[in-house]
Amino acid sequence: MRKVVIGGIGMTHFGKFIERNLKSLSEEAVGLALKDARVTVNDVDRIYFGNAAAGVVTGQEMIRAQSSLRNTGLDGKPMYNVENACASGSSALNLAWLSVASGQSETALVVGTEKLTHEDKAVSFGAFAKAVDLEEPLPEGVTAGTGSLFMDLYAAKARKWMEKTGAEASDFARVVVKSRRAGSLNPVAQFRKETTIEEVLESRMVSNPLTLFMCSSIGDGAAALFICSEDYAKKHDIRPVYICASSIVSAKADGSGDLVAVRAARAAYEEAGIGPSDVHVVELHDASAPAELIHYENLGLCPPGDAAKLIRSGDTDIGGRISVNPSGGLLSRGHPVGATGVAQIVELTQQLRGMAGARQRPGAKVALAENNGGQLAGDSAVALVTILST
Numbered sequence: 478m479r480k481v482v483i484g485g486i487g488m489t490h491f492g493k494f495i496e497r498n499l500k501s502l503s504e505e506a507v508g509l510a511l512k513d514a515r516v517t518v519n520d521v522d523r524i525y526f527g528n529a530a531a532g533v534v535t536g537q538e539m540i541r542a543q544s545s546l547r548n549t550g551l552d553g554k555p556m557y558n559v560e561n562a563c564a565s566g567s568s569a570l571n572l573a574w575l576s577v578a579s580g581q582s583e584t585a586l587v588v589g590t591e592k593l594t595h596e597d598k599a600v601s602f603g604a605f606a607k608a609v610d611l612e613e614p615l616p617e618g619v620t621a622g623t624g625s626l627f628m629d630l631y632a633a634k635a636r637k638w639m640e641k642t643g644a645e646a647s648d649f650a651r652v653v654v655k656s657r658r659a660g661s662l663n664p665v666a667q668f669r670k671e672t673t674i675e676e677v678l679e680s681r682m683v684s685n686p687l688t689l690f691m692c693s694s695i696g697d698g699a700a701a702l703f704i705c706s707e708d709y710a711k712k713h714d715i716r717p718v719y720i721c722a723s724s725i726v727s728a729k730a731d732g733s734g735d736l737v738a739v740r741a742a743r744a745a746y747e748e749a750g751i752g753p754s755d756v757h758v759v760e761l762h763d764a765s766a767p768a769e770l771i772h773y774e775n776l777g778l779c780p781p782g783d784a785a786k787l788i789r790s791g792d793t794d795i796g797g798r799i800s801v802n803p804s805g806g807l808l809s810r811g812h813p814v815g816a817t818g819v820a821q822i823v824e825l826t827q828q829l830r831g832m833a834g835a836r837q838r839p840g841a842k843v844a845l846a847e848n849n850g851g852q853l854a855g856d857s858a859v860a861l862v863t864i865l866s867t
Contacts, residue, residue, distance in 0.1 A: 485514025491811030562850025567818025660809030
């Protein structure tokens with residue numbers, strides 16, 4: 478397998494843009510990524526397009542890449558439509574990485590795009606609700622009574638985890654405070670206003686113990702990556718950020734074994750030949766605030782039961798020992814689901830280039846992204862972990 482390089486990154490603002498469509502968002506992100514790599518559409522061998530919910534929200538099915546990119550000059554090239562719940566973008570990157578690493582392609586373009594806002598909010602929530610096995614009974618105590626099925630699922634997991642670990646709602650609020658502070662420093666984040674623990678706890682209760690500020694929001698956006706072989710990068714004077722590992726796992730139908738995030742992380746660490754202590758900066762899937770703390774343990778950033786202690790220590794803050802979600806994460810950068818996995822890599826590439834500004838983790842050399850999606854047998858249906866280095 479050849480070494481693979483991220484050569485260009487691009488990302489739109491994330492937010493609620495009722496007037497924008499998939500074409501507009503995709504075109505902007507693609508243009509920015511190609512410009513950053515100093516290449517043109519002629520340099521792109523093939524395209525991997527991640528999108529999760531267009532069929533439900535916009536009605537566009539089957540040819541989402543071809544229709545979204547028809548005006549970019551990429552028409553006629555091989556395009557792959559990738560749908561894998563909230564992990565659609567990172568799944569697209571996994572396939573693109575395999576194509577370049579195997580020698581099938583010298584270059585590839587990864588695009589993650591999502592349009593979630595709709596005049597009828599029930600349509601947006603309905604899209605999320607389809608990311609479960611519709612024939613599987615909901616877990617005990619989950620009724621989807623809030624209108625947001627996944628927040629009810631996250632809340633049920635959070636309650637069990639609190640009983641197990643002794644974590645408190647104030648610890649979840651600390652995650653949000655950290656997230657909003659990071660978002661305030663990210664010019665493309667959806668939420669850029671700082672908050673306090675008290676404000677988070679006093680915001681509207683969505684599904685106990687999750688208050689409104691503890692939940693990721695509906696949003697739109699796109700992100701893109703130009704990746705290439707190491708030889709191509711050298712020939713074209715592209716500053717490399719290396720993809721050292723990309724692992725993907727799915728949930729076991731009987732719910733047995735370790736969680737998908739744990740298994741994906743274990744495989745990625747082994748592939749990269751490193752451990753959690755070697756990682757300097759992390760972007761992880763904080764669709765709800767408790768998820769960030771749970772993933773501290775899933776990724777081995779702390780021993781089991783110590784996640785609350787870790788968030789209280791400040792070690793995961795901007796500039797901390799292991800900076801987590803310096804982009805603002807899903808809670809503040811935003812969560813247009815098909816774009817999320819690609820946006821994580823955009824942030825980590827900026828960190829490894831030393832170009833993240835006030836969000837920079839000093840001396841960052843190794844970065845990790847964790848992205849999961851869907852629900853199956855009490856776990857996320859799919860998880861991916863990607864490891865990058867300079």
